[in-house]
Amino acid sequence: MTAPKSQIGASVPRLEDAPLVTGRGAFVGDIAFVHQLHMRIVRSSYAHGIITAIDTAAAQAVPGVVAVWTYKDIADLPPIDFREGSIEKLSPFRQPVLATDRVRYVGEPIAAVFAEDPYVAEDAADLVMVEVEELAPVLDAAEAAGEFSPGHSTEPVICRQGYGDVDAAFAAADAVVELDLAIGRHSGVPLETRGAIGRYDAARDVLELHGAAKVPHRNRESLAKMLGRSTAAVHLYEGHVGGGFGVRGELYPEDILVLVAAMRLGRPVKWIEDRREHMIAANQSRQQRHRIRAAVDRDGRILAIDDDFYHDQGAYIRTHGTRVADMSCGILPGPYRLPHYRVNGHFRLTNKTPAATYRAPGRYETNFVRERLMDAIAARLGLSRVEVRRRNLIAASEMPFERPLMALGDEVVLDSGDYEGLLDKALARCGWEELEREVAHRRAAGEYVGLGIAMYVEKSGLGPVDGVRINVDATGTVEVITGGASIGQGFETVIAQVCAETLGVDYRRIRVVHGRTDRIEYGIGAHATRATVMTANATHVAAGKVKAKALDMAAQLLQTEAARLDIVDGEVRLRDGAGGPSLSLGEIAQHLRPVSPTRGERDPGLAAEGWFTTKHMTYPYGVQVAVVKIDDGTGAVLIEKMMIAFDVGRAINPALVRGQLVGGFAQGLGGALFEEFQYDERGQPLSVTFADYLLPTVKDVPEIDILIAEDAPSACNPLGIKGAGEGGIAGAGAVIASAIDDALGGKGLITRLPVTPQRLKALIDASAHS
Amino acid sequence: MTDKVEIALTINGRTHRVAVEPRRTLADVIRDDCGQTGTHLGCEHGVCGACTILLDGEAVRSCLMFAVQAQNRDICTVEGLQNGPELHPLQKAFIAHHALQCGFCTPGFLMLAAGALERNPDIDDEELVDLLSSNLCRCTGYENIVKAVQAARAEMKAASMKVAP
Numbered sequence: 051m052t053a054p055k056s057q058i059g060a061s062v063p064r065l066e067d068a069p070l071v072t073g074r075g076a077f078v079g080d081i082a083f084v085h086q087l088h089m090r091i092v093r094s095s096y097a098h099g100i101i102t103a104i105d106t107a108a109a110q111a112v113p114g115v116v117a118v119w120t121y122k123d124i125a126d127l128p129p130i131d132f133r134e135g136s137i138e139k140l141s142p143f144r145q146p147v148l149a150t151d152r153v154r155y156v157g158e159p160i161a162a163v164f165a166e167d168p169y170v171a172e173d174a175a176d177l178v179m180v181e182v183e184e185l186a187p188v189l190d191a192a193e194a195a196g197e198f199s200p201g202h203s204t205e206p207v208i209c210r211q212g213y214g215d216v217d218a219a220f221a222a223a224d225a226v227v228e229l230d231l232a233i234g235r236h237s238g239v240p241l242e243t244r245g246a247i248g249r250y251d252a253a254r255d256v257l258e259l260h261g262a263a264k265v266p267h268r269n270r271e272s273l274a275k276m277l278g279r280s281t282a283a284v285h286l287y288e289g290h291v292g293g294g295f296g297v298r299g300e301l302y303p304e305d306i307l308v309l310v311a312a313m314r315l316g317r318p319v320k321w322i323e324d325r326r327e328h329m330i331a332a333n334q335s336r337q338q339r340h341r342i343r344a345a346v347d348r349d350g351r352i353l354a355i356d357d358d359f360y361h362d363q364g365a366y367i368r369t370h371g372t373r374v375a376d377m378s379c380g381i382l383p384g385p386y387r388l389p390h391y392r393v394n395g396h397f398r399l400t401n402k403t404p405a406a407t408y409r410a411p412g413r414y415e416t417n418f419v420r421e422r423l424m425d426a427i428a429a430r431l432g433l434s435r436v437e438v439r440r441r442n443l444i445a446a447s448e449m450p451f452e453r454p455l456m457a458l459g460d461e462v463v464l465d466s467g468d469y470e471g472l473l474d475k476a477l478a479r480c481g482w483e484e485l486e487r488e489v490a491h492r493r494a495a496g497e498y499v500g501l502g503i504a505m506y507v508e509k510s511g512l513g514p515v516d517g518v519r520i521n522v523d524a525t526g527t528v529e530v531i532t533g534g535a536s537i538g539q540g541f542e543t544v545i546a547q548v549c550a551e552t553l554g555v556d557y558r559r560i561r562v563v564h565g566r567t568d569r570i571e572y573g574i575g576a577h578a579t580r581a582t583v584m585t586a587n588a589t590h591v592a593a594g595k596v597k598a599k600a601l602d603m604a605a606q607l608l609q610t611e612a613a614r615l616d617i618v619d620g621e622v623r624l625r626d627g628a629g630g631p632s633l634s635l636g637e638i639a640q641h642l643r644p645v646s647p648t649r650g651e652r653d654p655g656l657a658a659e660g661w662f663t664t665k666h667m668t669y670p671y672g673v674q675v676a677v678v679k680i681d682d683g684t685g686a687v688l689i690e691k692m693m694i695a696f697d698v699g700r701a702i703n704p705a706l707v708r709g710q711l712v713g714g715f716a717q718g719l720g721g722a723l724f725e726e727f728q729y730d731e732r733g734q735p736l737s738v739t740f741a742d743y744l745l746p747t748v749k750d751v752p753e754i755d756i757l758i759a760e761d762a763p764s765a766c767n768p769l770g771i772k773g774a775g776e777g778g779i780a781g782a783g784a785v786i787a788s789a790i791d792d793a794l795g796g797k798g799l800i801t802r803l804p805v806t807p808q809r810l811k812a813l814i815d816a817s818a819h820s
Numbered sequence: 821m822t823d824k825v826e827i828a829l830t831i832n833g834r835t836h837r838v839a840v841e842p843r844r845t846l847a848d849v850i851r852d853d854c855g856q857t858g859t860h861l862g863c864e865h866g867v868c869g870a871c872t873i874l875l876d877g878e879a880v881r882s883c884l885m886f887a888v889q890a891q892n893r894d895i896c897t898v899e900g901l902q903n904g905p906e907l908h909p910l911q912k913a914f915i916a917h918h919a920l921q922c923g924f925c926t927p928g929f930l931m932l933a934a935g936a937l938e939r940n941p942d943i944d945d946e947e948l949v950d951l952l953s954s955n956l957c958r959c960t961g962y963e964n965i966v967k968a969v970q971a972a973r974a975e976m977k978a979a980s981m982k983v984a985p
């Protein structure tokens with residue numbers, strides 16, 4: 051085994067895979083504790099109403115039932131707070147752990163049944179009688195606001211951002227292009243449903259949550275605060291996670307309930323969500339309606355954008371507060387120079403399942419909106435869609451490009467990028483001009499075929515800081531302990547590769563520990579495409595320190611200078627291939643043991659801690675091109691060609707980057723064509739199984755040509771890394787809409803996602819008749 | 821609640837004697853009563869295929885059967901796919917082709933493909949895509965799953981040629 055194989059830039063196999071392909075993973079449903087109880091939630095079957103009575107007697111009488119709780123049993127618990135701390139204005143809209151006097155969406159937890167067996171818990175839950183006096187639901191966020199509770203409207207806040215003189219720009223414009231656009235309600239829908247196990251270890255006075263994901267350390271802080279415990283007395287454990295996508299790992303009522311029940315009932319409490327529950331209780335996302343207009347000059351240069359959008363938050367404000375709407379405001383301008391900008395995001399509560407983040411939150415939506423606008427500007431001025439984009443792109447020479455906007459509480463500073471360079475590469479790679487000719491020719495012959503393009507800026511590497519600890523044991527095994535989290539993205543492999551490169555060991559000798567609050571004090575997990583950027587850079591710092599310490603110790607033992615030594619494949623030896631004695635890292639670790647006489651004045655252990663701090667996020671960017679063909683008889687969309695060009699700054703493992711881009715696109719395709727949480731006029735959810743909420747299958751996902759560019763390394767971190775996790779999905783809705791619209795003649799008919807076969811068929815029929 | 825019945829299930833060649841309610845699904849019994857948690861539950865209504873196992877060599881959804889229906893049948897789960905320490909060609913190919921991310925759907929895809937390749941080693945690409953369209957994956961976009969199964973098909977074919985001169 052030679053070391054270079056495992057270094058940065060190599061598509062090495064993942065460290066994660068062996069247990070996962072042999073059925074030895076530890077997903078939350080696979081974990082069990084002796085004497086555990088099973089929890090089942092009784093949920094509201096009304097979208098909006100007043101609870102007039104709850105009768106739990108019949109449920110309590112079922113043999114095997116240990117307890118049935120309603121809000122009265124947990125009246126001492128506060129509502130679930132925001133991750134970033136209290137926000138006074140939004141506090142009245144937080145979700146109680148169990149509904150008190152009102153229910154506000156179908157699926158809202160009303161009672162919890164605890165039983166010896168999950169089947170018994172489910173039987174008993176069916177016997178809990180809840181009487182509700184139904185109220186009219188609010189279902190359209192863009193209509194007039196209603197009442198959330200006495201004194202509180204369903205519009206808690208309007209998210210406003212902007213700069214410049216928008217009104218003057220519109221007054222001076224040669225043309226104004228105005229659109230009314232909508233994105234449907236969809237979400238991450240991981241294949242593994244949520245789950246949580248609460249366990250109270252009375253011997254150590256530690257409360258444990260198993261099945262944690264995404265942000266275990268942040269959730270520990272929230273839980274400790276909520277339950278009045280020290281963070282040292284609350285520990286979260288992340289096992290395998292069957293897909294995160296923003297949805298999994300947030301704090302939900304069920305997480306609180308298993309913990310409180312574990313303490314009060316004195317037994318471990320396990321809860322595994324079923325699929326129907328997931329579709330009505332886990333965070334939904336995306337639904338927005340934008341009324342957007344652009345002021346442009348005669349050359350197609352955008353002078354100003356003015357956007358009013360309505361963000362459908364659902365019934366309560368969950369842990370993210372207003373983040374998705376805020377980010378929508380901050381990121382909407384994308385890769386374009388935009389002199390004047392005004393956006394008002396109406397943050398509205400409705401009687402639907404609460405919303406929060408889903409992979410590329412705020413970007414999937416606004417990329418669709420902004421790119422529809424770019425296509426519309428091109429159509430209005432008779433310019434090509436490529437040309438109108440090109441004329442508005444921020445130039446490489448303008449980097450770093452500061453925008454007086456905020457996203458995720460961070461000032462938007464586009465750190466590096468050559469947007470036009472990537473556009474040119476993408477156009478050359480896909481043969482754009484030839485595609486344009488072909489498509490025009492086929493359309494003239496009567497085919498519904500279209501070519502679409504989308505450009506977008508992603509964000510990644512949310513700081514401000516991350517730390518890791520590295521320890522090498524006497525066998526030479528390297529343990530990297532991080533506060534990062536793994537949600538299936540290949541985190542362990544990527545972190546091991548970075549450590550391997552810096553330290554000079556084979557990546558397979560590295561064990562990456564993550565998602566465990568009992569192993570490291572701080573961590574901000576895996577969200578916002580931050581894990582690779584932040585944790586890898588912290589790993590680089592810590593591994594550098596370990597290397598220096600190893601060389602220092604080795605220099606004494608080999609009677610030479612540290613500068614003459616290097617570590618290759620876990621062995622310290624003389625640089626430049628000079629022969630002579632060598633020492634393994636394991637041997638050096640032995641010499642650094644506390645009791646070792648050779649250690650001298652050095653601190654014990656071949657170990658170090660490393661921290662990485664960043665001021666700003668880093669911004670990767672992409673271009674997507676699609677060719678679609680529509681079956682005019684059924685409205686079905688066939689993607690004939692798909693290309694994604696994405697600049698990640700520096701790819702640590704290109705195969706995994708590709709996997710992120712392809713997998714993300716496939717997910718985004720679902721939201722573009724099929725996926726939608728629909729509700730009837732009484733607020734009853736209609737999309738509660740995989741038979742009526744359609745995920746893309748292997749037949750729906752096209753072959754995708756991926757161009758990974760490394761032309762613009764991040765200016766924000768020493769490794770130059772930008773994240774890839776959301777790069778595939780972010781532009782998917784935009785490019786598919788552009789291509790379908792082109793297939794219908796480029797008339798701007800595609801104004802909402804998803805473009806389901808039914809809607810498309812109706813559009814085709816209507817345009818055939820007109 | 822109903823009375824339990826005693827049944828014997830043969831999973832990966834080993835017999836498990838368990839007492840279960842007749843209404844208990846095969847998937848739950850495999851996982852919770854027999855401790856073979858590699859078979860996953862993604863939807864419990866037969867759509868996602870994460871719970872796919874082989875029953876007498878045929879791929880079935882273990883969430884759509886009762887355990888009592890599987891008595892005297894030969895059950896193979898993902899834990900039984902490898903041959904001692906040697907991974908099945910499909911398992912190796914899934915690793916080599918990065919055909920999994922979170923890995924939750926993986927056991928279902930492995931069993932689905934294993935059953936099909938066992939039955940028809942010459943399955944063509946079109947049939948293969950048809951077959952794989954019966955399971956859902958939310959991470960990979962399927963591209964690498966298809967590649968991995970194709971690679972395993974080739975390897976298994978080559979291996980069988982070697983054995984049968």
